[in-house]
Amino acid sequence: MTDEQRRRRGRPRSEQAHDAVLAAARELLAEVGYARLTIEGVAARAGVGKTTIYRWWSSKAELVAEILYRPISIEEIPESGSPRDDLAANIRLIVEPFTDPWYGPALTGARNDLNADPEGQKAFQAQIMSGRRDTGRAVFQRLVDAGDLPPDTDVDYLIDVMSGLLVYRGAIWRQPITEEDVRKLVALLVDGRPPRRTPS
Amino acid sequence: MTDEQRRRRGRPRSEQAHDAVLAAARELLAEVGYARLTIEGVAARAGVGKTTIYRWWSSKAELVAEILYRPISIEEIPESGSPRDDLAANIRLIVEPFTDPWYGPALTGARNDLNADPEGQKAFQAQIMSGRRDTGRAVFQRLVDAGDLPPDTDVDYLIDVMSGLLVYRGAIWRQPITEEDVRKLVALLVDGRPPRRTPS
Known part of the structure; x- marks a missing residue:
């Protein structure tokens, strides 16, 4: 054996x-x-x-929500030595399922059903999203520890900016999130560099 | 008369x-x-x-979508002399309806129905969202013209970052968008300043 x-x-x-x-x-x-x-x-x-x-799972929507937002643990993002690369790795894990053709309709379908079920939505938010947020916080903490972001950075705000762009582009409007997009997001969030039309 | x-x-x-x-x-x-x-x-x-x-309107979802995303024209954002304030004004116009209690469920409901109707979704995207995007582009162009952003700024990327945060926080997770949040967003998008936990 x-x-x-x-x-x-x-x-x-x-x-x-x-x-x-x-x-x-x-x-x-x-x-x-x-x-x-x-x-x-x-x-x-x-x-x-x-x-x-x-x-x-108390409903089909809750079961599907767990597939759409599978938990992402910090163990999946080992310290590479470059906290910027770690953030890029976190972004790639989030957008990975967006390209599946069934993803967008399933997302709005499950969200719609969860809206009609406030208890289910709360359970979903508490279990899945808070786990993902803890992972995001740990990744941004690496940037703070390395001195790339100020100690009093509002990390939750940056996580919302990151998640917002990815959900808006990738899940709502079904546009591909390219490696160039990932790079631009890291540069804006960590270095405050505005995205350029011409590759740098 | x-x-x-x-x-x-x-x-x-x-x-x-x-x-x-x-x-x-x-x-x-x-x-x-x-x-x-x-x-x-x-x-x-x-x-x-x-x-x-x-x-x-070809469907209930299209009619409601026009209410959820009412067109925002550049005439609603007169030049204040401070392009940063103009951007803040644009943000406030976007988030204005989010606090209505019916907004979130209507948003996911209409999106869900539009997902099942690709033609309706295309019409909606073309008519409403492209008008909003033109307004966003004009506002960011004022920042470029004032020298606050580089001439080759990827303005569409910044519009997606802005819309993403607002939709994610305000419409999906139903959190209030405060004046502090508006200020943090303008500072990040235009000045590359990371948001802080402690008010500056």
């Missing part, structure tokens, strides 16, 4: 089922889209019962 | 009906919300026929 097999065997059943549900939901989003996705369909694809799904 | 009366009398009937439809839809958004708003209800409130409404 390899280490990998041992590790897999050792995983709790519930964790396996949790991942299977997310994987099945992701496949179905790509195949049928948000509007036609059902909890029944996800349960059948994942080989679990509906009650298993409802143990973790 | 005063000049004002003469001007009103002189307005074409169709323009009056157009404004009446927008006013009625706005009232109904506040009263019943996006989900329960109907074209029939708007027609009755405005005192026009449904066909009159469909002459200008």
